[in-house]
Amino acid sequence: MNAFPMLMLVAGSAVVAGLARRTPVPAPLLLVTAGLAASYVPGIPGYGLDPHVVLPLVLPPLLHTAALDSSYLDLRANMRAVMALSVGYVLFATAAVGLIAYAVVPGLPLTAALVLGAVVAPPDAVAATAIARRVGLPSRITTILQGESLVNDATAITAYKVALAAAVGEGASWAGGLGEFALAALGGVGVGLALMVPLHWLRVRLTEPLLQNTLSLLIPFFAYALAEELHASGVLAVVVVGLYLGHRSWQVDFATRLQEEAVWKMVGFVLESVVFALIGLQLRVVVEGLGPYGVGEALWYAVAVLAAVVVMRFVWVYPATYLPGLVRQKMREDIPWPVPFVISWAGMRGVVSLAVAFSIPLTVRGGDFPARNLVLFLTFTTVIGTLVGQGLTLPPLIRLLKLPGRDAQAETLAEAQAQNDASRAALNRLEHLLHDPVNRLPGPLEDRLRAVLERRRNAVWERLGGVNEATGESADETYRRLAGEVIDAERAVFVELRDARRIDDEMLRTLLRRLDLEEAAAYREAAE
Incomplete structure (x- = not known):
């Protein structure tokens, strides 16, 4: 593909994503729909989804931005729920969906069915949290969904490699698969732990914001590539480094933080827009590759697999939410039933599933990979079905279930109290400094410093007060x-x-x- 179609893809995706901000429809859904429509417009080139580009070049920055925006403390507080979804659920979905596909699709080998199960197992790393924030889900649900999306790709990719090894005839046992999973997980975490401190040390000591932000852009690619080179999980390495750097970002100078936030917002916006548009643009490629399967027959299989993906998430989430409390009294929590319902319904699939599906080899020992084109089609329909079906219905579902949203008043009050404490400490520090003759300033400048602190302290409190009757401000x-x-x-x-x-x-x-x-x-x- 030459430069012009790629430029048009980026520009078109950005335009659609920008328009989505003026509508109640979340950007991922509008982008996928636009891509679907564009895939059949005459003259639109075929945009292939190359896994050798998506996985090492697109996934690391998306994961890094998500990790930087995540709260390490909140994730640690919800670690049991996050691990139950990102590891337990992905492995369960791999086996359950694979077995259902094996039973529904005539002639589909079990190994190929398990490959399909691993491909469609991980919910998307972007769509769920984007929609969750848009509709104002409670912060704990958003944290759990975000934490799941940070780790589940590593679980799914490892499960896919094990299932693929069995499918291509290289042999794979349950023990070998678990060993490979443990090696990838521990290795990825180990690489992240080894990199995070020296990378942060370097960021703190670089004094030029341009150099610091260049380093920031390179970090996710470097962490991912190094971990993969060591046959560990690049996903986990990126996540560990991103969480640590985000938790310690206050130690970096203000110019770097301002510039870094703008840079990563731009990078995330462009990549997310292009990724979801690419998902929609795959329709023509996938349908044309169905081969011996008729579209009607393949659609029936697609409905069955999509239903299995949706139902199996409920089958896992509800027991994982309530069984620990029944087994151990100390783990019991008063969780209303709509919470796991929303978490179950927010299982949209995305680009990682498609990228992994396109990486399935064309041939295995003795011939073509069994039903490869059908696996691609079933992956595509599952991604589209969950993004459109669940994504569009999630906001009204939340309103119907009357889940409490974020308490804006309480958050503003907490912000005001924190700002009040900080301003008092800053004023005390200022008075102490001004008593030193070395720091003497003209009276108007001293008053200006005090006024800035007073203004900062009062600003948040004022948001709690009444409004101007004439302007509503x-x-x-x-x-x-x-x-x-x-x-x-x-x-x-x-x-x-x-x-x-x-x-x-x-x-x-x-x-x-x-x-x-x-x-x-x-x-x-x-x-x-």
Whole structure:
């Protein structure tokens, strides 16, 4: 493929994702639908999903951004639920879906059916959490889904390798499979643990934000490649490093954090958009490769496999939620039944399943891989079925079940209390510093420092108060709006002075950056 179709793919995906932000439909669903429609438009080139590109070049940055945004403390608090889903459920789904496919599809070898089971076992690393945040799920459910998506790919890829070894005739026993899984898991975690401290040490000591962010972009690829080279799990290596760096990000200087956040948001936006568009664009490729299977016959098998994928998640999640409490009193939790229901329904599949399916070899010992084209078709229909069917119905389902959303008032109160404590500590530190003659400042500058601290402390409290009856704004919102208007006025003058050749472009950029930083301080980033 030449550069122009790839450029059109990236640009088209970005446009659709941007439009999705203006609609109630989550971006992954709109992108997949657009890709499905585009796959049959005359003149659209065939976009192949190359697993040698997706797995090492797309998966690491997506996992890294998810790990950076995750809370290590929250994941640790919910580790039992996360591991039950990311390891236990994936292995269960591999076996259960594989056996059902073996029973439903005539002539499908058990080894090929288990390959299919491993391919469709892991829920997507992006779609579930994206939709969960969009609909405002309780933070614990979002944490569990996010934690599951960070680890389940490693489990599924290892299970796939074991099933594939049996399918191609290389032999694989349960003991050998468990040993390979343990080696990959421990090796991946080990590589992550070995890399995380020196990489963080290097990030802290680099003083140039551009160098720090270049390093940040290289980290997930390096961790993944090193782990895979050692026959360990690259996924787990990336996740361990990302969690540690995210937990310690406060130790990096502010310029790097600001720049890094913008860079990774852009990278995540582009990759997620392209990935979901690629899923939709595979339809024509997959259908044309069905071979001896008729579309109607293959659709019947697809319905059966999709139903198995959906039902088996319920079969696993409910016992995994309540059985531990029945066995051990100390593990009992008062969890309302809608919580595991939503977790069960939020099992959308995604690009990893398709990428792994496309990596299935064309031939095995003695001939073609059995029913390879059908396995690709069943994977595709499962991915589309879960993304569209479950993704579209998840928001109304949450409203129907009346799950409590995030308590915005309580979160704002906690933020205000934290800011109040920090501002008091900062004011005490400031007064102590100003008593030292070395730090003497003119009175107006001292007052300005105190005013900044006071303003920061009051800003969050003001959001808890009443609103302006004329505008519907809080005092904090009015302040930010007025600050923006004032800064815009200054910005316009600077541009006029540049156009009149009274200042040059270099000075203009310096002055505008100063205003940009002030505007960033005045405006609190809107919650997503």
